[in-house]
Amino acid sequence: MKRDCSLVFSQSVFDELYEHLFPGDGEEHAAVMLAGMVEMGGRTRLLVRELHLAVDGIDHVNGNYGHKMIRAEFMRPLIRRARVERLVYIGVHNHGGRDYVGFSRDDFDSHERGHPALLDLAEGMPVGAIVMAKNAVAGDIWFPDGTRCELHETRIAGPNIRRLYAEADRSSHAAAIQFHRQVQMFGEGGQELLRKAKIAVIGAGGVGSLLVEYLSRLGVGSLIVIDPDTIDVTNLSRVIGATTTDVVGPSWPIPEFLKRLLFRYPRRKVDIAKRVAKQANPGIDFTPIADDFATDSAARQVLDCDFMFLAADSMRARLVFNAIVQQYFIPGIQIGSLVTPGKDGKSLDSVFTVTRWVLPGTGCLWCSDTIDRHQLAVESKSGEERRDQDYGSGATNPSVITLNAVGASIAANDFLFSFLGLFGTSVAANPRRVHHMERRVVDQKLTPNSECTECGSTSSSRFARGDGAELPTSR
Ligand SMILES: [Zn+2]
Ligand SMILES: [Zn+2]
Numbered sequence: 408m409k410r411d412c413s414l415v416f417s418q419s420v421f422d423e424l425y426e427h428l429f430p431g432d433g434e435e436h437a438a439v440m441l442a443g444m445v446e447m448g449g450r451t452r453l454l455v456r457e458l459h460l461a462v463d464g465i466d467h468v469n470g471n472y473g474h475k476m477i478r479a480e481f482m483r484p485l486i487r488r489a490r491v492e493r494l495v496y497i498g499v500h501n502h503g504g505r506d507y508v509g510f511s512r513d514d515f516d517s518h519e520r521g522h523p524a525l526l527d528l529a530e531g532m533p534v535g536a537i538v539m540a541k542n543a544v545a546g547d548i549w550f551p552d553g554t555r556c557e558l559h560e561t562r563i564a565g566p567n568i569r570r571l572y573a574e575a576d577r578s579s580h581a582a583a584i585q586f587h588r589q590v591q592m593f594g595e596g597g598q599e600l601l602r603k604a605k606i607a608v609i610g611a612g613g614v615g616s617l618l619v620e621y622l623s624r625l626g627v628g629s630l631i632v633i634d635p636d637t638i639d640v641t642n643l644s645r646v647i648g649a650t651t652t653d654v655v656g657p658s659w660p661i662p663e664f665l666k667r668l669l670f671r672y673p674r675r676k677v678d679i680a681k682r683v684a685k686q687a688n689p690g691i692d693f694t695p696i697a698d699d700f701a702t703d704s705a706a707r708q709v710l711d712c713d714f715m716f717l718a719a720d721s722m723r724a725r726l727v728f729n730a731i732v733q734q735y736f737i738p739g740i741q742i743g744s745l746v747t748p749g750k751d752g753k754s755l756d757s758v759f760t761v762t763r764w765v766l767p768g769t770g771c772l773w774c775s776d777t778i779d780r781h782q783l784a785v786e787s788k789s790g791e792e793r794r795d796q797d798y799g800s801g802a803t804n805p806s807v808i809t810l811n812a813v814g815a816s817i818a819a820n821d822f823l824f825s826f827l828g829l830f831g832t833s834v835a836a837n838p839r840r841v842h843h844m845e846r847r848v849v850d851q852k853l854t855p856n857s858e859c860t861e862c863g864s865t866s867s868s869r870f871a872r873g874d875g876a877e878l879p880t881s882r
Contacts, residue, residue, distance in 0.1 A: 411450045412548050412556040414442070414497075414537065415736045417768035417871075418565030419855075420458050427460045428501040428539055436501055437461040437477050439485045441494040443873035444533070445735055447711045451533075451556070453495050453548070454736045454767075456871035457864075459485055474513045475500070486528045492866075493875045495548075496529060498536040506575040508540035510547060522549045537561075545573035564738050564767050566836045567828045586626050597827040598626055604826065605629035607709040607739075609700045609728065610719030611676040612636070613806050614742050616647035617815035618716050619680045623687035625823065630684055631694040631712065633705055634676040634719070645808040646676065648683035700724045703880035706731065714822055715739035718815070720804075722783040726879050729772040732765045733861045734869045734876055740764050740821060741772065742814040746805035758843040760814040764821060764836040768870060770853035771862040775838075787881075813841055 416424075428436045438460045442453040461467040461477050470476030477498060489496040502508050510518075518536055525534040526549055535548035537558065546558030561571040570576075582590045582598035590598050604627050608618050611634035622630060638646060640654045653674045659666065677695035684693050698705040701723035709715055715737055717728040725741065732739050741763040747756040765771055772778050817839060824830045837850040857863045862870055869876055 409449075410550070410554055410556040411559050412453070412546070413450070413560040413562065414453045414455065414544070414546060414558055415767075416455045416561070416563045417736070418563060418766065419768055420455050421563045421565070423460075424458055424499065425539075428499070429541065433503060434463070435475050436463060437467040437475070438499045439477065439482065440497045440499055440537075441485065441489050441492065442497055443734075443871040443875050444495055445710065445873040450711065451548075452736075452873070453497070453535075454871040454873050455497075456494060457488075474511075474517075476517065482525075486525055486534075489532060489534075490528060490530050493532060495532055496525060496534045497546075497548075499539065500536075501539045503540065504543075505541040506543055508538055508543040508545050508573055510536070510538055510545060514538060515547070518547055518549070525549075526551055542571065542575060543573060544571040564736050566764075566766070566825060566834045567830045567832075568738070568825050569828060583626070589625070593823075593827050593829060600827060601626045602628040604713045605631065605711065606822075607631045607633065607712045607715040608680070609633045609709075609715065609717045609724060611646075611680040612642065612718065613645040613808060613811040614718035614744075614815045615716070616645075616649075616676070616680060616683065617812055618718060618742075618819055619683050620647050620687065621815065621819040623684040623691050625819075626688060627691070629692040629694070631696065631708055632677050632680045632684075633696040633698065633700045633708070634680070635697055635699045636676050638674050638676055638679060641803075642676075645806060645811055646679065648679045648686075653679065701727050701880055703878065703882055706878055706880045709737065710735055712737055714826060716818055716822070717741040721786055722779055723786050723881075725772055725778050726783060729765060729778065729861060730869055730879050733767055733771055734872050734878065736767045736871060738764075738766050738825070740818040741777075742818045744806070744810040744814060746807075746810075748805075755844065758810065760810050760817075760841045760843070761838060762814055762817045762821065763838040766836050768855065768862050768864075769836060770855040771859060773861040774856040774859035774863070775853055810843065813843075817841075 424438060427438060438458060440455050441457040442455050445452040461481055466478055466481035467475055468478055486496050522534055531551050533548055533550045535546060537544055537546040544561040548556045563569040580595050580599040582595045586598050606622055606627050608615050611632050638649050638653050643649055643654060675697045677697050681693050681695050684691050696705050696708055700706055700719060706727050717739060728739060731737055744760045746758050749756045837853055840849045858865060860868055
């Protein structure tokens, strides 16, 4: 069986490992990582959950075979832990050099001596090794079925998404002429990354439809759009691509079958999104899912995406989105607007748009109290809210295209800079609020909570568990 295998780090764990391996002494150092696993469509992703640094001279010593090795006393409790926690054991060491790395003959010999025994101890989980140089990572992962796999990519899911390979990619790709002006900014390599990207947009209303427009015009290769709703006349003021025919057609006094024929009635929001995407970029691979994102079958569709946008209002959608970021290491941005009318019913108290970036392990929607537990309980009780974008109350909230455009535009631009690594080095993924009445932009501070059940590092947390934990979805 041919496998495609990749490794994903959160930013902080990668930074800790990098400092340990490259303290500036030019020596070899080592560590052990335990990783959660995701298997989907023939691809295996390993998500680094735990990092155990080997202390030089104690855990990492000169071995019998003339090169350095990790001592059995250090490995043994960790391979046991990998077995119990159903995590993948990965040994790590570094070589010198930059932009290229490969295992030495000695390294491969030691894998052939050691990995069969480790596989036995891991009882059904893969085991492996990676070797790092500056700006390069190579890996040799062994699976219980006897297959072996080189790492195809190592990704760091930080504010700047970085990709590392055994050999730095210097190939050039000719971008289509339609992208010429943006290629002038981020190059053909950047355009190629967008072409290969698979992005999920959850919610195809006011914000989601704008995101679909932006992403397809940018040249994103694959879009998956999730929304259970059909279009109605009140959507015309802000759903991009919706036409009067889309909403008027269904009310015509003609037989139902004719309406279906003429208008494909009921016209679902995902169908309109598809039309928008195809008009912008006919070659786009578009998957419409007319279902509630919080159901298990819909949520699972995004698990091999590179990035997610949450543009749906329900707390259940937030809960599932947040869980997927932490459990599957798929970064995302949640977008929302809130208009609060004044008590007199005539004035406005506040109007703001918020974009909340959620990355693995850096604080999340759960520990920053952005998921309203009371509302979550209300939504979980009734079945109605699945089709209700209005917090289950049945009442509609104010919504205006210009507010949506601010949120969608900040989010899509942050995605672009993140995905192509265009940010400066000290950028933090803080939630950003635009207070429109005060004409003020406020960045909130996110404090990671190590006790958080979602993004924290406790033994029961969801962080990096991959397929090894349940998602908080409904059936
Ligand atoms: Zn080596
Ligand atoms: Zn958290």
